[in-house]
Amino acid sequence: MAQVDTPATQKTLALIEHAILAPSSHNSQPWRFRLVDNTIELRADRARALPVTDPYDRELTISCGCALMNLMVAARHFGRFKGVELLPKRMEPDLLARVQLEPVSGEAQSGSDLFDAIAQRRTYRKRFAARPVPATLQRRLMAVAEAGGAWLECVAEAKAKHALAELIAEADRMLWADPSWRRELALWMHPSRSRDGMVMPGLPGPIANAVVRSFDMGDGQAARDRELADGSPLLVVLGTERDTPKDWLAAGEALQGVLLTACKAGLQASYLNQPIQVAAMRQRLHSTLVHAGAPQVLLRLGYPQEDISPASRRSLAEVLDRK
Structure with missing residues (x-):
C-alpha cells in the first residue's frame, strides 16, 4: 500500500521540491534527502558522480551545496528554519548537512527574500543582451x-x-x-523527455550520444x-x-x-x-x-534576451529516502 503523507509531511516535502531545483554538473542532480523527524538530511548521491570530469567529486559537492541553499531559503520562506549542521565528516562522507526545522510554519524569516528566484533561475546558454551589469x-x-x-x-x-x-x-x-571525457559526456546526453542529463539541440538523444562519443x-x-x-x-x-x-x-x-x-x-x-x-x-x-x-x-x-524553459528534474520519489 502506498504511503499517505500527513499535511505536515507534505509541507516538509515541499521544501525538498525547491531544493532539487538547484543546478548541477551535466544536470546529474547528485543529491538525496532523508527525513528524520523535524530534520532533513542532505546526502551526496555518488552513483551520479562524473569520475572523468570531476574525479574528486568537487563539482558534485558544489551542486549539493546549491541544493542546500535552496532548502534553507525555502525553509526560511515558510518560517521553519531552525538551524543547520554542516558536514561532511570523515566517518560518513556522504552525509553533507542536516537542516533542522521548526515543527510548524510561521512568519517568513530573514533570508527568505530569494524564494521566488528559486523557480525563476535558469542556466542560460544563449547570448545575453548588450547591457552592462551595474x-x-x-x-x-x-x-x-x-x-x-x-x-x-x-x-x-x-x-x-x-x-x-x-x-x-x-x-x-x-x-x-580526451575520448574518456567524451564517453562520459555522452552518457548524460538524454532524450528531451528524460528527467536528468542534457540534450543537444536539434538531435535526438541516441544520435547526440553517438556524435559526442565519436567525434x-x-x-x-x-x-x-x-x-x-x-x-x-x-x-x-x-x-x-x-x-x-x-x-x-x-x-x-x-x-x-x-x-x-x-x-x-x-x-x-x-x-x-x-x-x-x-x-x-x-x-x-x-x-x-x-x-x-x-x-x-x-x-x-x-540579461537574457528571451525566456527559456527550466531544465528537467527527477521526481521527489527518486531523491527521497524515508526513515
Missing part, C-alpha cells in the same frame, strides 16, 4: 559570496574577458580531445564558448580560501546565493568551468586572479 550589482554579488564563505571576482573589462575566453577555449579543446568537436565548441565569453557583459570566478570538501559545500551555498540574487535583479548565468576542470588550466586561471585560494566556478552573467 557596478553596484556586482558589489552586491561579491558581498553575497563573501557572506557565504567564498569570494567572487568580477571581470567586465574587454581585454580581461578575452584572456579568460582564450583559457576557456583552450580547455575546451583539451577536454574534447572530437573541440574546435567548434571552443569557438562558440570564446564568442559567448567575449560577448558576455560579465564573467565571474567564485572561489574559496582552501580546497576541501567543506569548502566545496560552502562554495555551492555561496554560488546559489549569488545566482538567486542575480536572478532577482533580472540576470541569468551559465557555466564555463572548463579551465577549472583541467588541473593545469586551473592553475593558469588562478594566476590571472587577484584573490588567493582556489577557483571553484567560472560563470558568465548577463
